[in-house]
Amino acid sequence: MLPSPATTLNHRYSRRFVLCAHVVRTSRKAAEFPVLAMLLSLPSGVAMLGHGAYAADLQAVPPGQADHAGTRTASHPENVVVHIQPRPPIQTYPHANPVGQPLRMSGAENRKNGHQYDWGVFNRGNGEAAGFGPVGVYGVAPWAEDWSRLRTGRKSSDPFDVLKYIPLTRSGNVWISFSGETRLRNWFESRPQLGTQKPNDSGRFGVRNLYGADLHIGSHLRFFGQLVNADAAGWGGYGYGSTYRKRLDAQQAFVETRWNMLGAKSGFIFGRQQFLDAPSYMLYNRETPNVPLSWDGFRAYMVWKRIRIDGWDFVQTYDSENKMFHDTENYATRLYGFNTTWAPPDFTFMGQKGYSFLDAFYIGYKLSGSTGAIAGPGGTSVKGSNTRNNFGMRWHGVAGPIEFSVGGIWQGGVFRQASNNMARNVSAYAINSTLGARLPKNSLNTFVGIQTDVYSGGNASDRNGTIGTYVSPFNPQTNYLDTTTYMTASNLISFAPLVRITPFKSVSIQIKYPLFWRDSVNDPVYKSSGFYKFAGNFRGKFIGMAPQASVAWQINTHVSWTQYVSRFMTSRALNEAGGSSGTYYQSNFVFRF
Incomplete structure (x- = not known):
C-alpha cells in the first residue's frame, strides 16, 4: 500500500516536513505493449504495465528561495520534500541473491513501498540480509x-488488500491476514539429465497451491498456518514423487513470540516452517518440485541496529506420504546451527554511497539413507550416515556502481558406512563469488557481472581415508548455478559471465553463459539426486557449457510470467562416454496475493 499523496507534519520549531508520493507517468508507457508482445508472444492487451520511478530522492528548499507559489520564503518555515515513489513492478517479488537484482532498492524504499518488517539496515537490497x-x-x-499498516484504514486500490488485514477486535490489536499462491509450471527437455534419463523430448507440467493464514494476537504473539496440495502430468514425464503430487497437507504451522530484549528485536519460532537464513547458493526453498522445503523445530533471533544473531535446530518434514495430512517428522535428516550478520558502517566509493554485510555461520547437517550416500568404486553408491559441519563466511554489498558477494565454506564431518560402521573423516570446501557493475546513466538498467563457483571433489575409488567431496543437499536456489538443474554443488568448477537488462519497470531479461568442469577427474559428475552413470567411462575434466536466458514479466501486482531457456552443450569427452547435449525450456505462470 503506497503512502498518501501528501502528509504534513508540523514541527514545534516552525519547520514543516511534507511526505508525498511522486508518480511519473510518461508517454513511454504506451510504447511498452508491442515490445512486450514481441518478447513474450502474448497479446498486447493482456495486462496493464506498472508505472512509476525507480528510486526515492530527497529535495530541500532552503530558506530565502522561492516556494511552490513562487514567493520568497525568508519569513516562512523551511520545506523539505521527500519523494517516495511507487515500487517498480519487477521488484514486487524479488528473487534470491542480493547481487544483480533487476533494480536497486534502498531499505527505506523497501519499508515504504514494500511489506517487510522494520529490520533497519537489514531491509536493504532484496531484504534477505534480515x-x-x-x-x-x-x-x-x-x-x-508486514501488513499492519493497513490498520490505518487508508483506502487502497488493490482489491486483495481486504484479505491482508482483517481486524477481529474493535481495537484492531487482534487481526488475521491471508496469503496465497497458485503456480502453473511446464517444462520441456529434449535430452533429460544429459541424455541419461528417458524418454527423450519429455514435457512435464506441475500445478501447486499454497494458501495460508497469519493470526496476530497483539504485538507479541502470532500463529501461522499454510496448506499445500499439488499435482503433475505431461507427456514422457519422469521423476514424479510426493514432492510433485501432493494431497492436502500442512506445509507450515508454527507459533512465534516477539519481544524487545537487550535493545534487540527478538523472537522465537516453534513448529513447521520455512528456513532461509543461509546463502541461497547453499540452502534455499526447493523451487523445482511443487512442494517447497519445510522444517520442524525451533528458531530464535535477535536484531540490533547493525548486528543480528540467529540460531536453529530442525528436523526435515517427512513429506513422502500420499494421504491427506500425513506429513510427519524425518528425524534421520537434521539441520542445525547459528548465524551472525554484521552491517559495517556505510562508506563512499567512486563518489557514491556504499554498504555491506558480513555473515559468519555454522550450519550442520545429519543425513542418512539415500541422501547420506556417497560415490564408491566402480560407479557404486555407498550408503551410510553422513554428518557435515559447515563453517563459512560471506561478504556482500554495494560499492558505488559495483555489487559483490564473496563467500567460503569449509565442510568437515564424518561418514559412517552402513555395512560395517567404518568411519571416514570429511574435509571439503566451497568458494562462491559474484562481482558486477551497473552501467551508469543507462536506460536499460544494465547489470554486467561474472559468477564463479568452486565445489571440491574427492576420489570415488577410495574405500577409506578422508572424503573430499563437498555436498549441498538442501536445494540451493535453482537458477543460481544452472537453470536446467543438471549440475549441482559437488565436484564442480563453474565460470559464468552474465548480463541483466531491465528495459521496462515490469520486465527484466538475463543472459548467462556458464562453463562447467569437474574439480577432480577421480570423482563422478553429480546431479541433484546422486551422480551420473554414463554408458562409458568419462575421463575428461570439461563437462560442457549451458548458455541460458530468462525473461521475467510482472504482469500486475498479483500475476507474473517467467520463462527460462537453455542449451546444454556437452563436451566431446562426455559425448564419447554416452552423454548428450540437450535443450531445456521452462515456463512459470504464478498468481499470488
Missing part, C-alpha cells in the same frame, strides 16, 4: 510480510 528471505510487496516466506 534472515527471512527476499521480501518486496510479497515474500518467499509469506509470514515475513
Whole structure:
C-alpha cells in the first residue's frame, strides 16, 4: 500500500516536513505493449504495465528561495520534500541473491513501498540480509510480510488488500491476514539429465497451491498456518514423487513470540516452517518440485541496529506420504546451527554511497539413507550416515556502481558406512563469488557481472581415508548455478559471465553463459539426486557449457510470467562416454496475493 499523496507534519520549531508520493507517468508507457508482445508472444492487451520511478530522492528548499507559489520564503518555515515513489513492478517479488537484482532498492524504499518488517539496515537490497528471505510487496516466506499498516484504514486500490488485514477486535490489536499462491509450471527437455534419463523430448507440467493464514494476537504473539496440495502430468514425464503430487497437507504451522530484549528485536519460532537464513547458493526453498522445503523445530533471533544473531535446530518434514495430512517428522535428516550478520558502517566509493554485510555461520547437517550416500568404486553408491559441519563466511554489498558477494565454506564431518560402521573423516570446501557493475546513466538498467563457483571433489575409488567431496543437499536456489538443474554443488568448477537488462519497470531479461568442469577427474559428475552413470567411462575434466536466458514479466501486482531457456552443450569427452547435449525450456505462470 503506497503512502498518501501528501502528509504534513508540523514541527514545534516552525519547520514543516511534507511526505508525498511522486508518480511519473510518461508517454513511454504506451510504447511498452508491442515490445512486450514481441518478447513474450502474448497479446498486447493482456495486462496493464506498472508505472512509476525507480528510486526515492530527497529535495530541500532552503530558506530565502522561492516556494511552490513562487514567493520568497525568508519569513516562512523551511520545506523539505521527500519523494517516495511507487515500487517498480519487477521488484514486487524479488528473487534470491542480493547481487544483480533487476533494480536497486534502498531499505527505506523497501519499508515504504514494500511489506517487510522494520529490520533497519537489514531491509536493504532484496531484504534477505534480515534472515527471512527476499521480501518486496510479497515474500518467499509469506509470514515475513508486514501488513499492519493497513490498520490505518487508508483506502487502497488493490482489491486483495481486504484479505491482508482483517481486524477481529474493535481495537484492531487482534487481526488475521491471508496469503496465497497458485503456480502453473511446464517444462520441456529434449535430452533429460544429459541424455541419461528417458524418454527423450519429455514435457512435464506441475500445478501447486499454497494458501495460508497469519493470526496476530497483539504485538507479541502470532500463529501461522499454510496448506499445500499439488499435482503433475505431461507427456514422457519422469521423476514424479510426493514432492510433485501432493494431497492436502500442512506445509507450515508454527507459533512465534516477539519481544524487545537487550535493545534487540527478538523472537522465537516453534513448529513447521520455512528456513532461509543461509546463502541461497547453499540452502534455499526447493523451487523445482511443487512442494517447497519445510522444517520442524525451533528458531530464535535477535536484531540490533547493525548486528543480528540467529540460531536453529530442525528436523526435515517427512513429506513422502500420499494421504491427506500425513506429513510427519524425518528425524534421520537434521539441520542445525547459528548465524551472525554484521552491517559495517556505510562508506563512499567512486563518489557514491556504499554498504555491506558480513555473515559468519555454522550450519550442520545429519543425513542418512539415500541422501547420506556417497560415490564408491566402480560407479557404486555407498550408503551410510553422513554428518557435515559447515563453517563459512560471506561478504556482500554495494560499492558505488559495483555489487559483490564473496563467500567460503569449509565442510568437515564424518561418514559412517552402513555395512560395517567404518568411519571416514570429511574435509571439503566451497568458494562462491559474484562481482558486477551497473552501467551508469543507462536506460536499460544494465547489470554486467561474472559468477564463479568452486565445489571440491574427492576420489570415488577410495574405500577409506578422508572424503573430499563437498555436498549441498538442501536445494540451493535453482537458477543460481544452472537453470536446467543438471549440475549441482559437488565436484564442480563453474565460470559464468552474465548480463541483466531491465528495459521496462515490469520486465527484466538475463543472459548467462556458464562453463562447467569437474574439480577432480577421480570423482563422478553429480546431479541433484546422486551422480551420473554414463554408458562409458568419462575421463575428461570439461563437462560442457549451458548458455541460458530468462525473461521475467510482472504482469500486475498479483500475476507474473517467467520463462527460462537453455542449451546444454556437452563436451566431446562426455559425448564419447554416452552423454548428450540437450535443450531445456521452462515456463512459470504464478498468481499470488
